[in-house]
Amino acid sequence: MGAPGILPIRLGLIGTGLAIEKLHWPALRGLTDRYVVTAFTDSSAEQSRRFAAYSGTDPALATPDRAVLLARDDVDAVLVSVPIPHLYEVARDALAAGKDVLCEKPAGVDTDQAAAFLALAAAHPDRTFVVGENHFYRDDLRYARALLDDGAIGRVHLMAWRHAVRSVPRAGNFTSTPWRHRPRYRGGVHLDAGVHHIAQIRLLCGDIAWVHGAVQTANSTIDAPSDLALNLVFTGGAIGNYTASYVDIPVPPEPNDMRLYGTEGVLVLGGSEAERRVTRSGADATSHTTVFRDIDNGYRSELVDFADAVQFGVRPVGSVAQSVANAMVVQRAFDSAERTAALALDPVPGAGPVPLWRPRGSAGLFDGLPGQRISSSASFAA
Template identity: 70%
Template sequence: MNPIRLGLIGTGLAVEHLHWPALRQMTDRFVVTAFADRSAEQGRRFAALSGLDPARGTTDHRELLARDDIDAVLVSVPIPVLYGIARDALAAGKHLLCEKPTGTDEEQARAFLDLEREFPGRVVLVGENYFYRDDIRHARALLDDGAIGKLHLMAYRRAGQMVPREGRFNSTPWRQRPQYRGGVHLDAGVHDIAQIRMLCGEVARVHGVVQWANSTIDSPSDLALNLTFASGAIGNYTACYSEVPVPAEPNDMRLYGTEGVLVLSGPQEERRVTLTRADGTTRTDVFRGIDNGYFAELCDFADAVRLGEPVVGTIAQSVANMRIVLAALDSADRAAVVALEVSGEGGVPLWRPRGADGLFEGLPGRHQISEE
């Protein structure tokens, strides 16, 4: 099959560091035919980085959408303008891979959901890469196989320093002074919520509290969240984006079951999934060189556009992640437990490479197993 002719709307840090490294490995699936960035300087920077002809660039995304040599677009722009550009792309007849989250608040989340009904012939994937990350998918497969029995407790910790540094995601002014509810917890926190839903199932109730303890961001820096899952399991999620340096933190997720414990830990360079069984034996799966799921996410999008396959990262799945963050903020505002409507769709599906027997065929990175 011919490669999908892809247009890029937004060529900043997310495209430079996350999407483009995957796309340049996928020339059998995608060819980038044009790109748009409202900053002409950034457009020139991306052209130099990618080797694309600068003449294929524009500062007006509508000019890109008017081209007839584009089948699909990747939209990676600041959160406050995501919805408008996403809708423009669908109205122009393009398939859409859109960065998360689905808007700035509940109203925009509902508007995103309406896009599926308004443009039923288009493929839409909202880029929640944690749904596609190798270590998380492997942990999910272990849980599905009953490796720890029935889950009864989840503990997940995320803590580190967050101050603006040139070339980092937190250096962008729209993240320092966010025009979307919850700031960093809606931007970065939805990834952690995606992991929680992927491994623990749907959330029925939340009770959250927040702190404002970082003067470099105009949003809550800390969130402590108790969760009750539809399965009856309970859990705690703690996120701290500190202004001061933070000592080395475990920053792991621990899942306690009736027949074992599963721990997800480690930095991106070496992620680990450790299973401790009821008899005390352990198995550790180590993942090196994985790309956090961006390659797999693009595979899912390509299969949907070319072959009509369903995607895992639907608008509805992204909205479900977002609504847990919003419910946590509501709970903090009201000092009360907030109930969520539990979807009847059965949670997050486990993505596998199309036509593969296992979880990792054809994907970048290395996987090693150690038994003790």
């Protein structure tokens, strides 16, 4: 929640495509005490009209281009949701115009632009500049991280995660976007969607010291590698394997669970967007499962954290440096695949371990947040 006497942030939307419609607007419409949309723009006039229609936003708030939007005095901050190749230039222009910026991920199309994102943030220390990563804010992942911090499964020594899905163009889905079919960013789907998985791995397992990657191309609908097999060595000593496959043929139902093996137990994260599950098992052959329902995958909390940073000077979890650290794992994985060698991963200045986000002013994980959390226990003894 906001604070008495603090006015909502006057927000401009640059880009009103699928990410706004499916991810950000459902969260924004429930945060009217923190945000009010005062302007929006999109390169597609049809998309602008669509946004105004489903959101109920006054069509008169549409502007012809971002330069006009950025020149408006009634815009305090902008949410940048444009195709990946244009994120940097739009964020740069917005910061130069004196706006606070929440930018869609990833931070850069390649290694050079990732460095440019870091330099851009350093050049505007007086502005709040966040590159979004909703996985840092997801309730089930934060709960799992809290368990790990409390030593619930002892020392984590192994991570295993396989994620295999069919990925073909479907109307109204992110896979239908033409710029994703022929990506002009290194890493393709693994930089676009897979970078969320890297964020999850870093949140739960810590920073990564070494990577050894291999890629394959097995999807005729995208002009980029569909498969990534990645071995990891973490700075804390654990090892792990992450395998991601985005293919164009039907894939049989698979758990796609993330498993963390500790010296005193195992943590399993799985489920669907509608029902996330975190299961902790111990040496006594019992398991404890917490089911999360009606959560929004972290977008609401991400927007709250950004608002807290703008209005109260809170240091946001989803910093540019943290987003660069996620993206650099993908870039280094592709370096490794090209060189057929294990490669060290240099620390990203200003990143370090991902902080555990909690609602401002609260010691709890879920205070004031929507959603259901249901816990149960069972035994798996022989």
